[in-house]
Amino acid sequence: MSESKAVIFGSLGPRLSAEEKAFFSGERPWGFILFLRNLVEKAQIADLVAEMRDCVGRPDAPVLIDQEGGRVQRLRPPLVPIDYPSGAELGAIYRRNEERGLWAAWVLGRLHAFDLAPLGINVDCLPLIDIPVAGAHDIIGSRAYGDEPNIVAAMGTAVARGLKAGGLLPIIKHIPGHGRANADSHLDLPVVDTPHAELSKTDFVPFKRLNKEVMAMTAHIIYSDIDPDECATTSRKMISEIIRGEIGFDGLLMSDDASMKALSGDFADRTRAIISAGCDVTLHCNGDMDEMRAIASASPVLEGEAKRRADRVTASIQTPDNSDEAALREEFASLLAAGTA
Structure with a gap:
């Protein structure tokens, strides 16, 4: 059996086309990611996930989704029981009562796992541990748990633990910090001019605290005091000296979406830049076949340290705990009601 390539791909619709099946079977991406365009109803989603894994011959192949809460949640009612709260809403509970806030964060992660695991989805692109600042673009905004590094770190840790308790794996994002971005990286290249020393005391703190997690997603942002020429995703200096060095993250490092402007x-060229900078895996989300063919042509087979990290990811999936779903949902509703009272 051939080895996996260092790439995660999306697909265009609710089922794989014959072209997609042939492409994925031939190129063998390490994982897949789902978006709203892929999600119709539960049995269909489970079938699509199974099709993806059949293409690569790996029943544990990572299948990702962005299920945060607030304005970023791909699965909404009736596919899941409720619209989940944003990071800011959870942070508000923490500010009223620290213990309740941390418990609400853990329960959110555990409820996401109850929703996602039966569909075959085994990775959630959460927790978002970026710290927004006044005047920054609102691409992060209410998605964040707050603007205080230790609170963000504590809440992110709790969400990650809840996901893992339900058999899902978290991805910490967007390393080393997206909260100061002055533009939406989907559309433009943000430049952050904050001094390195200040970033170390603020933005980097949550990532240091969660540096033992097995996956992280990069930020497409230039941090001019560290590398004025390349964004973190394509900067050897940022990855080796900051992400691997100062932050101490040794898990699988994946790029944010390679199709972002x-x-x-x-x-x-984008793929070669991402991999040569030190990312282990390139993420490509939109399912465009021409773009995927170009990315696949430049994607190496996972080997060496990248393969070690990738193998650690799949080995880290836990058997779900014995939490009572109905009881947790009732308790979560109470926590939310109390948080807004």
């Missing part, structure tokens, strides 16, 4: 060049 913060990056430049054709898709093969």
Whole structure:
């Protein structure tokens, strides 16, 4: 059996086309990611996930989704029981009562696992542990748990633990911190001019605290005091000295979406830049076949340290605990009601 390539792909619709099946079977991406366009009803989602894994011949292949809460949640009612609260709403509970806030964060993660695991989804792109600042673009905004590094770290840790208790794996994002971005990296390349020393005392703190998690997603942001030329995703200095060095993250490092306009060049060039900078895996989300072919052509087979980290990811999936779903849902509703009272 051939080895996996260092890439995660999306697909275009609720089922794989014959072209997609042939492409994924031939290129063998390490994982997949789902979006709203892929989600119709529960049995269909489970079938799509199974199709993806069948293509690569790996029943434990990572299948990702962005299920945060607030304005970023791909699964909404009736596919899940409720619209989940944003990070800011959870942070408000913490500010009223620290213990309740941390418990609400854990329960959120555990409820996401109850929703996602039966569909075959085994990775949630959460927790978001970015710290927004006044005047920054609102691409992070209410998605964040707050603006105090220790609170963000504590809440992110609790969410990650809840996900893992339900058999899902978290991804910490957007390392080393997206909260100061002055633009939406989907559309433009943000530049953060904050001094390195200040970033170390603020933005980097939650990532240091969660540096033992097995996956992280990069930020498409230039931190000009560290590397004025390349964004974190494509900066060897940022990855080696900051993410691997100062922050101490040794898990699987994946890029944010390679199709975002913060990056430049054709898709093969983007992929080579992402991998040569030190990312283990390239993420590509939109399912465009021409873009995926170009990315696949430049994606190496997972080997060496990247393969070690990838193998650690799949080995880290836990058997779900024996939490009572109905009881947790009732308790979560009470926590939310108390938090807004």
